Amino acid sequence: MRNFIIKIFIIAISLLGINACADLDLPSDGRLTLQDMFSSYYLTRNYYGSCRAYFPQVGFMYQGQQTPLASFSDEAHDASDGVNGAVNGWYDNRTSSSNNPAEGSYSWAHYFQAIRKCNTFLASINDPEIATAQIDEDEKNGWIGEVHVLRAFYYLQLIKRYGGVPIINTPYEVTHDFSQDHRATFEECADFIIADCDAALTIPESGKSDIGFRWNISDNERGTITRAFAYAVKSQTALYAASPLWNTANSKYTWTMAAEITKEALDQCLAHGFELFNTKPAKNIAQNAYAYYFILRSDPSRSVDKETIFETTAARTNVWKYAGTPITEGVEKAGAGPSQELVDAYGMQATGEMPILGYSDAQHLEPIINQSSGYDLSNPYNGRDPRFYASIYYNNAPRTLSSGNIEKELYPLDFIENAANNISVSVNGDETTLTSTGGDPWIHTTKIGRALNSAGKSVISFQYKSNKTVTDAEFFFCVAGGPQGGVESGSNITIEKASEWKRFEYDLSTAITTWGFGVNASGGAAPENHFLRFDPTRGEGYEITIKDFQIETSIPPQAATPVETFVGGNCGISNDITQTRFTRTGYYLRKFNNYKSNVNVDADGLMKIFRLAELYLNFAEAASNAVGPDVAVEGKASGIGALSAREAVNIVRVRADMPPLPAGLSSEEFQVRYRNERQVELAFEEHRFFDVRRWKILNETDKFVTGMRITKNGEEYIYNRIKLQDRGTNADKYLMFPINLSEVTKMESSTGENWQNPGW
Structure with missing residues (x-):
């Protein structure tokens, strides 16, 4: 009988990051049953979100030494080679089953914890005795599709590093007989990964813009797993399975099969609007489209960047x-x-x-x-x-690509008509008229879209006409949910009466220093997601017409050294x-x-x-x-x-x-040529x-x-x-990571077999 009493610690819930705290009616012992979790829409959604919490944040982070995986390959040599730590251990060939410098935080244990979380979600959401919450069917199916693909992705990360691993597709009962476990082959794991992706892709699109397992998502849904992601997982899995390290004489994953799977993945993405990024930047931004692509943050809506899948x-x-x-x-x-x-x-x-x-x-x-x-x-x-x-x-x-002159970058903002209080809004072409109707009038702007360049002066600027002089206007730095702090300090802001167009400027230096507005993650949001709340003044009858509302940064010349x-x-x-x-x-x-x-x-x-x-x-x-x-x-x-x-x-x-x-x-x-092309196009x-x-x-x-x-x-x-120094990391045993000694010991005690990879 299924064990219904799997306990979920409160701290695990707090890590889900989806504001669940107010929805938790916890027993006094601080634990929840699966029935408790899946009887609530919000807790079910949070559990789905927790399956995404294990996704690797790829960057410069291996073992806390702030270096990329490239430093452990022939792409690079890290200057910390003489400092005790990850790169020094790798270069001195001190890797073992107890200490793998290149493994980093995303280890065997990490990904199997993620898989266990996915298994529990999929088993529970499909069990009518457990999943009793009222959830829109399209939304629920979207979650199911995403978690199938997440599980596939986590397995892909494992087999790239360790080769074949145990396939676990259900939550283990407390009475599970571990002696019956076995290590699957790479091909069996590839089958499982592709089947998971196919299971997700058979879920029809809902036709709704904000729920379901979709091709298209909004910029506010960053981190959502899409259908393109599923195809990308299939492509990479098939390619690896057909490659010399993993392909066997009788393998089904021939190059022909891999070509069919990868062509379908490519075709589907092309058919749904993906294309290589080819926006030519200004000369003072980046050298070419390729350079620009890697400094420009992707927009999940693909309004600008149509190349990034995730x-x-x-x-x-x-x-x-x-x-x-x-x-x-x-x-x-x-x-x-x-x-x-x-x-x-x-x-x-x-x-x-x-x-x-x-x-x-x-x-x-x-x-x-x-x-x-x-x-x-x-x-x-x-x-x-x-x-x-x-x-x-x-x-x-x-x-530097600076011209040697003062350069300006513009961050145009618009007002959001349905995000206003005690203000009537009238739009005429590029002009917006704001009329206060009493109380405490305010209106939100759109997001700034990218982090401010704060090397120089940053100001709010706009052209305006006003029927009265305003002496107590305010701006607030905002993230989703509302104001996080005033962007002005001390005296209130004056906007003088003007019957003809007049320029207004407000220096953001204090806001940047105090709140990190537009520069760092202050306020719990990435700087590009920051926006402004404009409070014209208290009272009614104030009419301000505004155009060219923006933040502009003036960057001083940089030395051309x-x-x-x-x-x-x-x-x-x-x-x-x-x-x-x-x-x-x-x-x-x-x-x-x-x-x-x-x-x-x-x-x-x-x-x-x-x-x-x-x-x-x-x-x-x-x-x-x-x-x-x-x-x-x-x-x-x-x-x-x-x-x-x-x-x-x-x-x-x-x-x-x-x-x-x-x-x-x-x-x-x-x-020779396509391997060279991968080396330069996908470097680092x-x-x-x-x-x-x-x-x-x-x-x-x-x-x-x-x-x-x-x-x-x-x-x-x-x-x-x-x-540079011999590393000794080119021996055949380095074709795969060693499985951690503690994991190998546990598996051998349960199954009687040594699951360690060759040479370790």
């Missing part, structure tokens, strides 16, 4: 701080310095060719130059793939292990980094979990291995045609302003670490990395490649 919801990368150049204000460490191997992977823009074809020595100090590429050994950073300039600070790279990575330069290379603020490789990370970020404002981007470019590359890999580079694979989604592997890669390259790959490449030649996005493992080339890539030591002789630069 972005980590909270953790900004903080590149400026944890992988920053020493000349950046507030930087703490150089962090993950891109490797010379990664730099060598960026092609030449004019020819589209790879500049380096490999190395003639075991130390990677003698590159094999592609003579037809246009690569110049004496000017190695000239003419490279635009993604290089968007991703890496190199010697003499511009630190370049990044000097040569020995003795302002960001010079250092092999002194006590100098963690200087690069070991001769390069600094630029991807995700907004050059305007510093100790006063973090405007760096957030990492993407899934994006459309990955689906193009997943398809290219599967299709090229299945039918060759130039054979088109038919689409299944309405209005989407056939596509070849080469065409898929070229779509990604065109966005980056790179020449297309030529037709007629052999399968072997194309493999937690793909390379797993790619070299599933391709079974870890022994070729991860023994060590190299860098570039540059010396300056007058106006001449001398370039010398250098080899």
Whole structure:
């Protein structure tokens, strides 16, 4: 008989973060039964929300050392290599089943806790004896769809790291016989993951804009799992299952099957409005669309960013701080310095060719130059793939894109007519007339949309006409739910009577200092979700007509000092292990980094979990291995045609302003090119670490990395490649993570079998 008395601790409920406290009528012993939980709409919704609470916040966070997963691969070498901690342990090959530096917070135990939570939700919500709350059927089905996909995603994270794991799809009873458990194969786990996604995708869309398992969500629903997410999970799962590390002689996951699954995922996303981000930024914002994409936060409604399928919801990368150049204000460490191997992977823009074809020595100090590429050994950073300039600070790279003049950024705001009190609102074109009707009149604005750049002066500004002089106007900093604090301090604000258009300004310095308005997460909301409440004045009969209501920031000129990575330069290379603020490789990370970020404002981007470019590359890999580079694979989604592997890669390259790959490449030649394309397009996005493992080339890539030591002789630069320490993390046992010793011991005592991965 099902155990109805699974106890839920109050503290677990408090972590759900959906304002449940007021709805909890707890027994005196502080525990709830599942019947209690699922008899309440609000508690059921909160339990669904708790299944999302285990979602990884991908960024610079491994073991508290503020470094990305890239530092544990051949993409980068962290400058904390001499400091006791995660990267030092990895580089010194001290990984064991008791201590895995690359595992971080998102471990075997973490994901199985998440899976248990999902299992309990799915079992309970589908049990009429437990789930007695009155819930809209479409909303409930939406939750069910999301939790199925979440469970699939959690399993995908496990098998990428550990290989096949136990498949648990029901809540364990207290009487569960653990001796009957077994470790499933990778293929069995892939089947389960894809079946979970398919179960969600069979749920019809509700046709409602705010509930159900949907393609389209609003910006207020950030973190909601969508149908695109389900397809992305299927694509990545099939690709991994067909890859050399996991594919067996009798595996159903052939490249043909993977091509079909990844093509369907790509087609469905394209049919529902996804497309590669290609917005050209102003020259003082970012170098190109690719660079802009990684500093611009996604908008889940896809009004601007139509590429992102899912972005980590909270953790900004903080590149400026944890992988920053020493000349950046507030930087703490150089962090993950891109490797010379990664730099060598960026092609030449004019020819589209790879500049380096490999190395003639075991130390990677003698590159094999592609003579037809246009690569110049004496000017190695000239003419490279635009993604290089968007991703890496190199010697003499511009630190700032500022023109040297005072620059302004505008944050236009509108008034929300149905978010007003004691005010009548009349809109005529770009003019809004606010008329007070008594009491305490106020009106809300829309959200500011992105974090303010607070490096300079920030003001509220607008053009207005007013029938009377107002002496006690106010602005309030707001988040969802209402005002969090006044943005003015001391005397009230005066808006003078004006029959002709007049400019109004109000300095936000006090608000930013006091409340963090628009700059940090003060008030419990990301700065881009902050908005204003405008209180014109108390009383009735005040009429103010306003246009061009906005926040504007005036940014003072920045020094155009370049990044000097040569020995003795302002960001010079250092092999002194006590100098963690200087690069070991001769390069600094630029991807995700907004050059305007510093100790006063973090405007760096957030990492993407899934994006459309990955689906193009997943398809290219599967299709090229299945039918060759130039054979088109038919689409299944309405209005989407056939596509070849080469065409898929070229779509990604065109966005980056790179020449297309030529037709007629052999399968072997194309493999080199699409693997190279993944390396540069997806750099620092937690793909390379797993790619070299599933391709079974870890022994070729991860023994060590190299860098570039540059010396300056007058106006001449001398370039010398250098080899960094041997890591020893390229042995076959590193193809999979070790399962934690405590987990292995428990499983062996229950099943009599040793479930540990080979070599550990």
